[in-house]
Amino acid sequence: MDTIPMTAAGYAALEHELRHCQQVERPRIIQQITEARSHGDLSENAEYHAAKESQSLNEGRIAELEDKLARAEVIDVSKLSGDTVKFGATVTLIDEDTEKKHVWQIVGEPEADAKNGRISITSPLARALVGKKKGSQVEVVTPGGAKAYEVLNVEFR
Incomplete structure (x- = not known):
């Protein structure tokens, strides 16, 4: 199971x-x-x-x-810490094309809700972010094409 x-x-x-x-x-x-x-x-x-x-x-x-x-x-996300993206992290990204900021919390699949800033650990973006640190560049292939982001912040709240 x-x-x-x-x-x-x-x-x-x-x-x-x-x-x-x-x-x-x-x-x-x-x-x-x-x-x-x-x-x-x-x-x-x-x-x-x-x-x-x-x-x-x-x-x-x-x-x-x-x-x-x-x-x-x-x-318990409040007990997590560090500067590396992992489950439970709230990650602030900047879209390198549009300069638009996005804030995502990486959560489990049943609780994912993109409209409210929660993405599944199994999503392409979360998989690309896991293991990255502040300042890292991330490229993700989405249904709308490739997107490039910079990790501005990683926190656990």
């Missing part, structure tokens, strides 16, 4: 989602199924089939979350 590296915040977010799926969504969907059943003939009952589909998706998500939480290896 492969472990999944994760920050404490990422683990807590998955636990919260699991509780929501189990304690809020599951009872709500069961109620929908019960109501739809009371409408009679199930073979032509779109509400019933939609509720059963929702139930299937919710139960699948619960199983997925339970698996990820069971395999989680929580890493």
Whole structure:
């Protein structure tokens, strides 16, 4: 069983989602199924089939979350230090073409959220950054073409 590296915040977010799926969504969907059943003939009952589909998706998500939480290896980023990029690091980069600054935290796959500045340890950018230090140049091939960055800062918060 492969472990999944994760920050404490990422683990807590998955636990919260699991509780929501189990304690809020599951009872709500069961109620929908019960109501739809009371409408009679199930073979032509779109509400019933939609509720059963929702139930299937919710139960699948619960199983997925339970698996990820069971395999989680929580890493306390606040106890990490050093000047080398590794899991948990918050890295400030400057795009060498546009001079635009980007700040990314390298996190586990289940908690990655690029819109909020968290990229997966398995992403091409994170793989290129791991092992680099402040001042290093990094080139990454992205779907939009090659990008060149300079590492401005590495910190653990």
